[in-house]
Amino acid sequence: MIMGKSRARKFKPPSFSPTVAAKKQPDRSGDTEDAKNVDAEELLQNLQSPSAEVREFACASISTLVQQKQVIPSFLQRDAVRCLGPLLLDKCLSVRETAAGALRNLSTCGGYDVCDDMVTRDIMTPLVALLKECTTGLDANMEPTIKTKDLSKKCVEDIAIQAINVLWNVCESSSTALTIFNKENCLEIVLQCLSKFPNNMELAISAAYCLQTVTEDNPELLASFDANSLKTLESVLLSPAGNMEMRHLQTLVAGAVWNLKEKIPSSSQADSINAILRILAEVLSVDSGVFIAEMKETETQHLSAFAAEAETEEAAAILEEATLNEENGMIDGAIKEKKPNDISDFIPPANEEVRQVSALLVAQRTALEMIVNMCCSEDPSDDEWEAMSSSDESEMCIENSVTNSGGQLLTPLCLSDEVHSALLNHTIPKKVFEKTAFPSSSAVEICKQASAWKPLIAKMYTVQLRALTCLHNILSMLDIEDLGGAPALQELALHLSGVVFTQSDIPKKDDFLEAASSAVRALLQTMASKGIPQCMTPEQIISLGEACAQSSNTSARVNAVSIIGITGSVLAKAESTVDILKSIGNFLLGVATNDSSLVVSGAALDAIFDVYADGEVAEKAAVEIKLLQNLKKIQPLFKTKIRKEGKEKYSMDQLCVLDNVRTNLRRFIPYLENVEKKFKP
Incomplete structure (x- = not known):
């Protein structure tokens, strides 16, 4: 592997955007090139502020700004990576999280070249140090130390989510980052984050994406996998798939196990490949149109329940207030009408139903990508x-x-007997054929009706595109x-x-x-x-x-x-x-x-x-x-x-x-x- 050379994948997994928000947004009214440069200069200077609140605000503002690709060069020219890197180990934990969030967005929105530049500017040193500290804090049984006594488990995991995504992005793009990953034994960090899936699915899924990336074409890392490492992966694969996020996680881990198949004893190869294809088949068996209708109905029921609860609480509050006012002689024997709050005030901040549908669609896309890679030569033609x-x-x-x-x-093209048998045993060709159809018109119509659901339409069409590509390979094989x-x-x-x-x-x-x-x-x-x-x-x-x-x-x-x-x-x-x-x-x-x-x-x-x-x-x-x-x-x-x-x-x-x-x-x-x-x- 050539040091510093970008590593290209046929399909890149989806990026995640952190929900780090500044307390107030910078004024974008003068959005000219000069204004961008001034913003970058001022924000990077604020990273050195003695005030933790100012540092956090600067990190959060940078995190927002770098989502605009045209702004990224102005930050890179001012060495933003070396300015943000030390803040990963800032004494203030909220600064650590927002700094990691800014680097996450920079690496996600900047692409391969920016990630490679981040590695050149030594982002890996503070990043690995941060992750090692996080894994210590992730141990729920540890005794609090001076450094971690104010470090709640939730806070540590939030920081780890951001940092793992940065690690995933740079390892995806740079073989130098991958070499450092191997040398610093970051595998243990990723596996520990993955093991948190029963309680923190977001952290586990981020770790699974990272694991799938670093296990691809990385023989040095394969030697680091031992029985305990494989047992961690097995525990994920064998856990009940209670929801679609769990199916998504299992699909990603199945991809990592596929990359690790050389580590699996020959006597167990057929069983392992069969288990992988079983997971992919189960994911592809779900009718996304039907599932979207079910989730939309569930959301409607939840909203109705929230509305009913809100009206009850509102009425009780009004009655209590009216009683007090009447006792104090403040009203004329009648309860004045009070305008009810908007129902959106009672909607949970995270839409669980949308999240589950999104997890299904991404899992189906990932499953199809895996089948494409199973059914292609070792050295594809790169389009x-x-x-x-x-x-x-x-x-x-x-x-x-x-x-x-x-x-x-x-x-x-050629298929091993084990893969060939597993593909047919789990009727993978039939499931791929079914996914090549256009998305359900009723499901598309449902998603058009609400802004939170609209992004799912693009995901449905992406599943169709992947299925068409997958069909090409299956027909050739x-x-x-x-x-x-x-x-x-x-x-x-x-x-x-x-x-x-x-x-x-x-x-x-x-x-x-x-x-x-x-x-x-x-x-x-x-x-x-x-x-x-x-x-x-x-x-x-x-x-x-x-x-x-x-x-x-x-x-x-x-x-x-x-x-x-x-x-x-x-x-x-x-x-x-x-x-x-x-x-x-x-x-x-x-x-x-x-x-x-x-x-x-x-x-x-x-x-x-x-x-x-x-x-x-x-x-x-x-x-x-x-x-x-x-x-x-x-x-x-x-x-x-x-x-x-x-x-x-x-x-x-x-x-x-x-x-x-x-x-x-x-x-x-x-x-x-x-x-x-x-x-x-």
């Missing part, structure tokens, strides 16, 4: 050109191992018999048609287009390779391709030309398809000529080779759209762009495929020249 050239390889690529499948070359055979695939094709085409207009969001087109591509490729009739019409496929071609997402555009290529290859073997093959050819030529990315242009050319390489119907269509003349125009431009842009913009794997396409284009043109002669009158 590169997934569809590689299907024709002869050039000299440059001769040593690269590729596998031809239905006109495409995909990264080889499993045999059609495992998926239910040809009828099940045709049913799935109809379902995906509904997802993509039943809207009044095809959704234009890049993330949806990427996920949906990825799933459609995998399905059509599988069906084509087995000769299963497709249920989507060519017109539907072209409309999806056109929508994806307008996307700013490179992967969605690659998926588009791949889908068109697969469909064209099938149609080229049928009769009376010249007109649709002409439409497909014109679409692919347009992409090959105009797309800004060589990766997408290369994928379009590769699809052209597959569609028009064989068959009289395809050859006739090629002649009618003047494919030869168009490719002769594209050839020198494509070659020049590879030479000028290749090494600067593209990876070696991508360059290998592009070189392959260039070579095949050179060979394909003579073939088309012979086709032209064949059809020449």
